[in-house]
Amino acid sequence: xxxxxxxxxxxxxxxxxxxxxxxxxxxxxxxxxxxxxxxxxxxxxxxxxxxxxxxxxxxxxxxxxxxxxxxxxxxxxxxxxxxxxxxxxxxxx
Amino acid sequence: xxxxxxxxxxxxxxxxxxxxxxxxxxxxxxxxxxxxxxxxxxxxxxxxxxxxxxxxxxxxxxxxxxxxxxxxxxxxxxxxxxxxxxxxxxxxxxxxxxxxxxxxxxxxxxxxxxxxxxxxxxxxxxxxxxxxxxxxxxxxxxxxxxxxxxxxxxxxxxxxxxxxxxxxxxxxxxxxxxxxxxxxxxxxxxxxxxxxxxxxxxxxxxxxxxxxxxxxxxxxxxxxxxxxxxxxxxxxxxxxxxxxxxxxxxxxxxxxxxxxxxxxxxxxxxxxxxxxxxxxxxxxxxxxxxxxxxxxxxxxxxxxxxxxxxxxxxxxxxxxxxxxxxxxxxxxxxxxxxxxxxxxxxxxxxxxxxxxxxxxxxxxxxxxxxxxxxxxxxxxxxxxxxxxxxxxxxxxxxxxxxxxxxxxxxxxxxxxxxxxxxxxxxxxxxxxxxxxxxxxxxxxxxxxxxxxxxxxxxxxxxxxxxxxxxxxxxxxxxxx
Numbered sequence: 001x002x003x004x005x006x007x008x009x010x011x012x013x014x015x016x017x018x019x020x021x022x023x024x025x026x027x028x029x030x031x032x033x034x035x036x037x038x039x040x041x042x043x044x045x046x047x048x049x050x051x052x053x054x055x056x057x058x059x060x061x062x063x064x065x066x067x068x069x070x071x072x073x074x075x076x077x078x079x080x081x082x083x084x085x086x087x088x089x090x091x092x093x
Numbered sequence: 094x095x096x097x098x099x100x101x102x103x104x105x106x107x108x109x110x111x112x113x114x115x116x117x118x119x120x121x122x123x124x125x126x127x128x129x130x131x132x133x134x135x136x137x138x139x140x141x142x143x144x145x146x147x148x149x150x151x152x153x154x155x156x157x158x159x160x161x162x163x164x165x166x167x168x169x170x171x172x173x174x175x176x177x178x179x180x181x182x183x184x185x186x187x188x189x190x191x192x193x194x195x196x197x198x199x200x201x202x203x204x205x206x207x208x209x210x211x212x213x214x215x216x217x218x219x220x221x222x223x224x225x226x227x228x229x230x231x232x233x234x235x236x237x238x239x240x241x242x243x244x245x246x247x248x249x250x251x252x253x254x255x256x257x258x259x260x261x262x263x264x265x266x267x268x269x270x271x272x273x274x275x276x277x278x279x280x281x282x283x284x285x286x287x288x289x290x291x292x293x294x295x296x297x298x299x300x301x302x303x304x305x306x307x308x309x310x311x312x313x314x315x316x317x318x319x320x321x322x323x324x325x326x327x328x329x330x331x332x333x334x335x336x337x338x339x340x341x342x343x344x345x346x347x348x349x350x351x352x353x354x355x356x357x358x359x360x361x362x363x364x365x366x367x368x369x370x371x372x373x374x375x376x377x378x379x380x381x382x383x384x385x386x387x388x389x390x391x392x393x394x395x396x397x398x399x400x401x402x403x404x405x406x407x408x409x410x411x412x413x414x415x416x417x418x419x420x421x422x423x424x425x426x427x428x429x430x431x432x433x434x435x436x437x438x439x440x441x442x443x444x445x446x447x448x449x450x451x452x453x454x455x456x457x458x459x460x461x462x463x464x465x466x467x468x469x470x471x472x473x474x475x476x477x478x479x480x481x482x483x484x485x486x487x488x489x490x491x492x493x494x495x496x497x498x499x500x501x502x503x504x505x506x507x508x509x510x511x512x513x514x515x516x517x518x519x520x521x522x523x524x525x526x527x528x529x530x531x532x533x534x535x536x537x538x539x540x541x542x543x544x545x546x547x548x549x550x551x552x553x554x555x556x557x558x559x560x561x562x563x564x565x566x567x568x569x570x571x572x573x
């Protein structure tokens with residue numbers, strides 16, 4: 001499938017990226033080639049195949065107890081930076 | 094002291110006997126970096142002060158007659174996507190400019206606990222996205238065997254540092270071949286362990302279901318030493334495998350007689366460099382002479398692996414890299430027109446071309462209307478690729494392939510053609526999709542003097558077998 005410059009702009013917006021006007025044509029062309037390439041997956045019959053998200057059977061995601069735990073050379077995160085200042089989020093109508 | 098002529102265990106033995114001081118070795122490493130790195134460009138940041146401090150501390154331990162750790166005083170390099178407390182982590186990107194992590198990655202911490210001394214952080218393709226280390230936002234790393242060629246990527250700096258004698262061991266990360274390809278191109282050994290074998294805590298995430306940390310070294314034994322130190326369960330990585338670690342050094346020298354090795358017919362593709370092919374045929378012969386049983390096998394979904402990989406990896410990356418928005422890390426741009434303006438301007442300025450391309454592709458594959466057609470489809474084909482390997486490992490213990498269809502290519506050769514760069518990963522990415530361990534070891538050079546790599550793959554958690562087979566090959570090969 002061909003990806004148009006409008007689609008590049010749309011996807012860029014979804015990804016919180018700004019794409020310069022002069023980059024758009026090149027990106028549309030490159031992404032089209034890649035998407036055309038990955039479309040070879042359509043040749044594969046996956047009608048009765050389950051998707052794989054975790055490779056290893058029998059390995060469950062390790063979840064530790066929700067306690068503050070020290071480790072060697074433990075982190076200073078949270079000590080050095082308490083607040084992140086950002087631009088105004090809510091604007092007046 | 095030339096690191097290329099001595100192994101880690103011999104170095105530690107010399108320290109123990111008082112024949113050599115750690116400080117003088119570290120000094121010679123930085124001298125070598127001064128001489129060589131202006132051409133190779135393997136390092137982004139050097140940790141000189143800290144390295145000499147560590148060296149003095151170990152020297153006084155030796156003077157006091159205290160016992161040493163397995164890697165005491167061994168100079169190591171770390172890919173710049175792993176956190177080392179108080180040292181900048183750039184990920185090869187302008188995005189993380191000024192970011193200094195307040196903690197150390199588990200794998201790096203374990204190397205340090207084993208006595209290793211970090212001499213520096215190495216160059217890489219931005220956010221590990223690339224196969225040549227040309228995508229670094231700072232500079233391209235060059236191949237020590239031929240400075241006009243790429244070192245492979247994305248862990249090109251780590252491979253080049255070891256190949257040029259600027260570190261004894263280094264760490265890289267491998268999402269689709271980023272350890273094995275540079276190992277092959279630079280003529281060193283590099284292993285990507287089973288998914289979950291080494292903790293990813295402190296590794297900047299690219300594609301979380303594929304990423305894995307592993308070591309480079311000039312010899313298989315040193316690779317095994319480093320891996321034995323860094324692997325094992327870690328509470329701080331929820332995907333870390335809580336299963337016992339086999340000793341990797343104990344049986345390293347045992348014979349591989351009767352080990353069954355599969356040669357996948359799909360890996361001998363048209364377009365493969367004839368010199369690489371001829372060399373691989375010699376490798377097969379080496380294993381036959383050692384009493385291994387070789388047979389042809391089939392991995393029928395190999396052809397779909399690159400497409401599957403580039404959908405899954407970019408989809409995961411688009412999600413992982415959403416955190417770089419100017420709020421917590423590195424640079425911040427824009428913001429006059431509010432928060433969204435800041436997000437977009439920061440990301441536009443902070444990310445390089447390839448990273449943007451992959452974020453766009455991943456976002457596209459995950460977007461409404463395309464999720465089922467691209468991302469979900471890729472997850473299903475991933476199942477088929479995994480099944481191919483399951484079937485293969487019922488018949489064979491290991492799989493032997495070239496690491497790359499070619500030797501190191503020239504700088505700039507593939508830079509303008511992303512798809513052709515992606516296609517160069519054909520032999521390495523199936524291993525990540527299936528979560529298998531894989532090793533690349535040098536198996537000679539082509540007529541132009543560029544190294545050729547041989548890849549061995551084994552079933553999950555079979556690192557000991559993989560290293561033993563690689564060690565036996567290395568020994569037989571050196572005799573030839």
